[in-house]
Amino acid sequence: MPFAKDQPKDGELVVRCGHVGGETQTGHWHWWKIPDGEKMRFRRPDGTTGEVGWLVACQNCFNRSGGDPSRVEFRGDSIWQGDAPAIRENKQ
DSSP states (O other): OOBBBBOOOOEEEEEETTTTTTTTTSSSEEEOOTTTTEEEEOOOTTSSSHHHHHHOOHHHHHHHHHGGGGGGGGEEOOOOOOSSOOOOOOOO
């Protein structure tokens, strides 16, 4: 499967479910890109805010949400590191 054209860039903020990076999680990661020029605003538990262009969820959260990113419980944000492609194209 080829890499997707759009990829997070080094330093971009990514919002994630709480399972990304978990050692017990298996399956694929599911990515959503906010349309160009737009950002999703969010508030952290400490009251600070951020704007993000990428969402990522584990297989289980993707299944629970029925593939709808508005139904995923995002629990944290991370700064993407590196410019190597990571996201594969989905032809479904």
